Amino acid sequence: MSSKHNGVFKQIIVLLLALLGALLVGALFLILAKSDPIKAYGVMFSGPLGDKFGITETLVRTVPLLLVGLGIVISFRSGIINIGAEGQILAGAIGATAVGTSLSDVPAMILLPAVFVAGGACGAIWGGIAGWLKARLSVNEILSTVMLNQIALQLYLFLIRGPLIDPKEVSYGTGVPQTALIPEQIWLSRLVPGTRIHSGLIFALVLAVLVYIFLWKTSRGYRLRAVGAGSEAARYAGIKVEWYLVLAMAMAGGMAGLAGVVEVTGVHHRSLEGLSAGYGFSGIVAALFGRLHPLGTIPASILFGALLVGADMMQRAVNIPAAMIMVIQGLVVLFVVSSDYFLRNPDSIVKLKAKFLGQKWIGEVGSKWKDS
Amino acid sequence: MVEKIKQLEMSGITKRFPGVLSNNRVNIQLEAGEVLAILGENGAGKTTLMNILYGLYQPDAGEILLNGKQVRINSPSEAIELGIGMVHQHFMLVPTLTVCENVILGLSKRFFVDLKTAAKRIKEITDRYGLAINPDAFVWQLSVGEQQRVEIIKALYRGANLLILDEPTAVLTPQESNELILLLKNMAQQGNSIILISHKLNEVMALSDRVTVLRDGVVCANVKTQETTQEELAKLMVGREMAPCRREGKYSPGKIVLDLQQVHAKGDKGSEALAGVSLQIKENEILGIAGVSGNGQKELAEVIAGLRKLSSGNIFLNGQDSTNMSPAEIIEQGLGYIPEDRIHVGTIPSFSIWENLILKDHHRSPFAKYSLLQNRKIMSHSSSQVEKYGIKTPDLETPTARLSGGNIQRVVLAREITRNPVALIAAYPTRGLDIGATEYLHSKLLEARSNGVGILLISEDLEELTSICDNIAVLYEGKIMKVIPVEQADERTMGLLMAGIAQDSQFLN
Ligand SMILES: Nc1ncnc2c1ncn2[C@@H]1O[C@H](COP(=O)(O)OP(=O)(O)OP(=O)(O)O)[C@@H](O)[C@H]1O
Ligand SMILES: [Mg+2]
Numbered sequence: 001m002s003s004k005h006n007g008v009f010k011q012i013i014v015l016l017l018a019l020l021g022a023l024l025v026g027a028l029f030l031i032l033a034k035s036d037p038i039k040a041y042g043v044m045f046s047g048p049l050g051d052k053f054g055i056t057e058t059l060v061r062t063v064p065l066l067l068v069g070l071g072i073v074i075s076f077r078s079g080i081i082n083i084g085a086e087g088q089i090l091a092g093a094i095g096a097t098a099v100g101t102s103l104s105d106v107p108a109m110i111l112l113p114a115v116f117v118a119g120g121a122c123g124a125i126w127g128g129i130a131g132w133l134k135a136r137l138s139v140n141e142i143l144s145t146v147m148l149n150q151i152a153l154q155l156y157l158f159l160i161r162g163p164l165i166d167p168k169e170v171s172y173g174t175g176v177p178q179t180a181l182i183p184e185q186i187w188l189s190r191l192v193p194g195t196r197i198h199s200g201l202i203f204a205l206v207l208a209v210l211v212y213i214f215l216w217k218t219s220r221g222y223r224l225r226a227v228g229a230g231s232e233a234a235r236y237a238g239i240k241v242e243w244y245l246v247l248a249m250a251m252a253g254g255m256a257g258l259a260g261v262v263e264v265t266g267v268h269h270r271s272l273e274g275l276s277a278g279y280g281f282s283g284i285v286a287a288l289f290g291r292l293h294p295l296g297t298i299p300a301s302i303l304f305g306a307l308l309v310g311a312d313m314m315q316r317a318v319n320i321p322a323a324m325i326m327v328i329q330g331l332v333v334l335f336v337v338s339s340d341y342f343l344r345n346p347d348s349i350v351k352l353k354a355k356f357l358g359q360k361w362i363g364e365v366g367s368k369w370k371d372s
Numbered sequence: 373m374v375e376k377i378k379q380l381e382m383s384g385i386t387k388r389f390p391g392v393l394s395n396n397r398v399n400i401q402l403e404a405g406e407v408l409a410i411l412g413e414n415g416a417g418k419t420t421l422m423n424i425l426y427g428l429y430q431p432d433a434g435e436i437l438l439n440g441k442q443v444r445i446n447s448p449s450e451a452i453e454l455g456i457g458m459v460h461q462h463f464m465l466v467p468t469l470t471v472c473e474n475v476i477l478g479l480s481k482r483f484f485v486d487l488k489t490a491a492k493r494i495k496e497i498t499d500r501y502g503l504a505i506n507p508d509a510f511v512w513q514l515s516v517g518e519q520q521r522v523e524i525i526k527a528l529y530r531g532a533n534l535l536i537l538d539e540p541t542a543v544l545t546p547q548e549s550n551e552l553i554l555l556l557k558n559m560a561q562q563g564n565s566i567i568l569i570s571h572k573l574n575e576v577m578a579l580s581d582r583v584t585v586l587r588d589g590v591v592c593a594n595v596k597t598q599e600t601t602q603e604e605l606a607k608l609m610v611g612r613e614m615a616p617c618r619r620e621g622k623y624s625p626g627k628i629v630l631d632l633q634q635v636h637a638k639g640d641k642g643s644e645a646l647a648g649v650s651l652q653i654k655e656n657e658i659l660g661i662a663g664v665s666g667n668g669q670k671e672l673a674e675v676i677a678g679l680r681k682l683s684s685g686n687i688f689l690n691g692q693d694s695t696n697m698s699p700a701e702i703i704e705q706g707l708g709y710i711p712e713d714r715i716h717v718g719t720i721p722s723f724s725i726w727e728n729l730i731l732k733d734h735h736r737s738p739f740a741k742y743s744l745l746q747n748r749k750i751m752s753h754s755s756s757q758v759e760k761y762g763i764k765t766p767d768l769e770t771p772t773a774r775l776s777g778g779n780i781q782r783v784v785l786a787r788e789i790t791r792n793p794v795a796l797i798a799a800y801p802t803r804g805l806d807i808g809a810t811e812y813l814h815s816k817l818l819e820a821r822s823n824g825v826g827i828l829l830i831s832e833d834l835e836e837l838t839s840i841c842d843n844i845a846v847l848y849e850g851k852i853m854k855v856i857p858v859e860q861a862d863e864r865t866m867g868l869l870m871a872g873i874a875q876d877s878q879f880l881n
Binding site for chain 1: 677679698699700701702703704709711713716717718719720721722723727731732734735739740743744745747
């Protein structure tokens with residue numbers, strides 16, 4: 001047991017070091033962009049944690065990140081690389097909006113669940129397509145999900161500009177591409193009055209626990225993990241690998257779809273342009289940073305939520321390009337993925353020490369080092 | 373090339389893994405031209421020690437001296453530079469590349485690889501040592517035995533003069549093994565040093581000059597081969613006298629449990645691998661499949677298990693038609709299967725021991741209830757399995773990837789035998805097992821036989837086949853040459869059949 005805790009502790013240390021490394025390299029880019037990295041990072045870190053606004057805004061972003069991240073955890077654990085969350089979010093959002101606006105007379109008790117189901121299902125179908133393409137036709141899922149993102153985006157834009165556009169926009173002649181508002185009875189309640197933080201956060205946290213239970217405590221979750229960790233052995237054990245690939249992608253898409261639903265019901269109350277806001281990609285980062293564990297993804301999502309808010313504030317305060325945060329995020333991915341190497345090969349740390357400190361590895365058992 | 377290795381010494385090597393002391397102050401020495409055999413039970417720490425020498429692991433304590441000079445080996449590439457080559461217990465080949473590409477993988481410093489010259493050099497090596505292999509074949513198309521040969525070629529190609537072989541003959545046919553031993557002897561005579569890990573004592577006696585015996589990570593004996601005997605070595609290893617297992621009781625088969633009728637199937641290479649196999653296995657029977665591997669053994673097992681489609685023919689399992697059914701349905705009908713590739717087919721390496729023990733039953737009572745895994749039941753089942761089958765592990769949460777080769781096989785065995793199958797296919801089940809474990813496995817198979825299980829035992833080890841089988845079928849080029857009662861299976865008859873020569877005209881096509 002103690003060795004297990006030790007492992008978790010080590011993982012946290014390595015992850016924080018990876019984050020630090022990414023920020024250090026990011027500082028170079030900030031200098032290149034002619035801004036003061038100390039000031040920039042100062043804003044970036046103090047902003048989101050500084051006041052009620054910062055904290056709640058961080059949590060607002062945590063929700064879609066966590067939901068997308070949970071889907072990523074499911075798909076990656078099943079051995080399928082899902083880059084399609086952006087499209088799946090949009091599918092979920094538009095599904096939720098369509099149901100919400102067209103059934104506005106239905107009581108909230110029924111309508112709200114219906115909206116969640118509809119959005120989740122739309123995302124699940126969108127993800128499931130990629131899973132099916134892989135299972136049936138061995139289409140690489142990275143390619144198909146990226147392409148499906150494009151298709152989803154164009155479809156979404158078409159819908160919010162055309163068939164689903166807010167009638168008011170047409171009658172006023174403003175033509176802003178957005179749908180009508182969903183009925184107020186299904187807006188998610190605000191957790192803190194005067195802020196945007198909504199009850200979707202609780203929904204996402206509960207879902208994280210459920211995903212954990214699903215993956216590690218149920219036989220179906222076991223199967224998904226088996227397919228991901230050893231598809232040949234899974235097949236040998238009688239698991240229908242293809243079917244579980246589709247299931248994994250459908251679940252991942254469903255999670256991302258739900259992220260779209262909470263963005264609609266909790267934040268925007270309609271579908272509009274830029275709704276997915278890159279959460280589909282940032283969610284991957286959060287999941288990786290959370291070591292592809294549903295519970296690990298919670299703090300990781302909060303962290304990346306804070307980074308996003310911090311970046312916004314940094315942009316305003318220090319006047320640096322918005323793309324900078326993408327650079328830093330990209331760096332974090334690189335560093336986190338690389339740091340995996342050290343966790344998997346404990347000897348590599350020993351070797352690194354030997355190399356850099358010029359020490360020999362003749363020492364006592366344990367981690368004491370002495371020169372020879 | 374680098375300085376030739378005249379003398380190697382590893383001293384005081386200690387390596388600890390979470391929960392296990394894998395090597396504890398181990399000392400070994402080796403001179404040029406010498407063959408050192410390292411013996412020990414499964415999990416004794418042999419592979420760990422060799423991985424340290426090859427730069428894959430760093431010892432917690434101890435030093436390595438080459439020609440009297442202390443060296444630090446940080447990686448396999450540094451080991452190769454020093455002239456140390458290793459052929460692993462488990463292959464480290466890239467399946468999607470060709471033999472030739474695998475051999476030169478990581479060698480060329482230039483951007484374009486010169487495959488032609490490489491192919492020529494590979495051919496020189498293969499011709500010189502009689503290692504038949506097609507350099508243009510893809511590795512995934514090769515049998516396990518052929519893949520092993522690629523590994524050996526890889527080390528030779530890199531100019532190793534100290535060659536470490538971790539259970540090289542576990543996957544070779546008896547004849548190939550003999551050839552390899554001759555090759556290794558030849559190499560040693562020319563001044564190369566060899567470290568050999570093997571569970572086959574006759575090979576150790578035939579090849580080695582000295583033997584170091586490990587037990588639980590500690591060197592417990594270091595003897596000259598000439599001054600010892602197989603029996604003594606066995607005793608040193610296991611710590612007790614060994615009595616080989618024999619078939620007992622009369623052969624009284626019951627009803628047919630597995631019936632193959634004119635089975636045809638294609639191999640990975642697209643050619644016909646099974647060309648009309650008909651076989652019956654009855655209750656209380658062990659039917660051996662003898663033959664050089666690559667003659668359809670893999671396909672035969674896979675076809676029965678539902679992992680490969682038949683192109684024609686029929687299979688009946690337990691009286692029901694199971695032709696081209698899914699693996700799940702076939703498992704349901706009562707088939708047990710110990711696959712040849714225990715690491716990637718028989719287990720999921722990153723899964724823990726308990727997860728691997730329930731691989732086929734995770735959705736069934738008592739391990740799952742309302743599709744929730746029943747932890748307590750699973751854990752008590754697993755810990756009793758670990759105890760009963762002598763799986764050496766710090767705990768149940770350990771991923772099987774961290775177990776020694778022999779212990780992984782025990783996990784598979786434990787799972788497949790306790791599932792109480794109607795019919796059991798065992799493909800090379802004792803490969804890599806130590807003599808104690810082999811004896812144990814044989815006794816388990818015999819026990820299953822007396823409980824009514826019909827067993828198909830695929831093996832290349834004639835001694836194994838003749839000691840526990842009731843009947844032996846010889847597979848050659850996808851056909852059954854003949855099925856003979858074990859009493860008539862003398863070495864000569866079998867040898868001829870395995871080479872595809874039928875003595876009389878009555879073959880069972
Ligand atoms: N990477 C690892 N992490 C944790 N434990 C390990 C690791 N490698 C080996 N071990 C443990 O060290 C012990 C020795 O393993 P090793 O593979 O050296 O045995 P071996 O003598 O080669 O056995 P076999 O004959 O079965 O191949 C085993 O208990 C094994 O579980
Ligand atoms: Mg070993």
